[in-house]
């Protein structure tokens with residue numbers, strides 16, 4: 001059984017839960033508090049809050065159901081859902097570091113994550129070194145006596161560079177540091193970092209996991225010990241909780257997550273292979289390509305590829321924006337992971353090892369439309385520009 005096939009039943013099947021009258025979807029527990037029949041039972045619940053429903057800032061049954069599904073899909077012991085990816089990321093980071101600690105973080109990580117570590121956390125005496133992270137040597141040489149956290153994002157989501165997860169986990173553990181990875185791109189369908197030794201996995205649920213561009217959410221996954229610590233501290237104290245309605249929307253999205261990822265992988269590769277041949281494309285950055293410089297590492301630690309990738313172009317960013325204006329199916333917008341294809345145009349800043357200097361980097365997100373129509377769309381928009 002392939003790794004992805006193994007996820008289909010996990011996504012579709014729930015054991016019957018006697019509490020819900022056989023309801024096939026988990027009900028939305030739209031309430032702030034839970035009352036108790038006796039003071040003795042109330043006192044018992046207060047002693048072990050994570051195992052009981054007391055107050056929805058701590059533990060709501062609809063949210064808890066989603067946490068159980070996500071932990072199962074991600075092959076992690078435990079999960080906690082948050083109001084957004086950033087709430088999950090900032091909480092996970094704060095659960096690990098204290099004043100005077102040092103963090104090593106990939107320099108192409110999600111922008112607000114870098115801002116949180118690089119400027120916000122520095123106010124509290126936490127210092128961060130940013131490295132490219134694609135070579136193991138860079139991690140080794142960035143280590144300091146007070147290094148407490150390795151923060152990974154593999155692949156990164158503009159240049160799609162990878163880090164060696166197993167190596168990072170081993171190195172971090174050898175110096176008593178903790179590893180966190182942002183696994184949003186690969187989803188629990190294509191990469192399960194806890195099986196490679198990573199301590200905490202974070203996702204922006206907003207992207208593929210939610211899958212329908214209708215809600216914002218995040219999750220932290222890992223051992224029960226580490227996740228409980230976050231649940232009792234950052235979750236309860238900062239209060240960035242996921243609402244029961246969002247949890248129900250995401251739970252519906254999860255049913256089709258493996259199905260969607262199968263389609264996204266196929267369509268993403270189809271579109272990427274076709275555009276690689278076009279005159280205005282100088283290089284495609286797609287971890288699923290055999291020409292990707294870290295393709296072998298990707299095959300070792302991922303079982304598939306999602307459908308967000310980028311290409312470099314020698315055309316100016318103005319010209320590529322003009323091209324984007326003429327696309328029909330690719331809408332101009334941030335985020336990704338929904339049903340709809342998207343495009344953004346950025347200025348290329350990374351050094352290009354190939355020698356020539358592309359000036360634009362275009363990020364494409366391939367949705368679930370017919371990939372042949374998407375390729376035709378890309379071509380017709382370019383034809384229009386030439387007139």
Ligand SMILES: *Cc1c(COP(=O)(O)O)cnc(C)c1O
Nearest residue numbers: 084085086110182184204206217
């Ligand atoms: C969107 C995104 C986030 C942040 O998630 P929000 O739900 O918007 O807070 C974090 N990491 C990656 C890779 C993302 O794409």
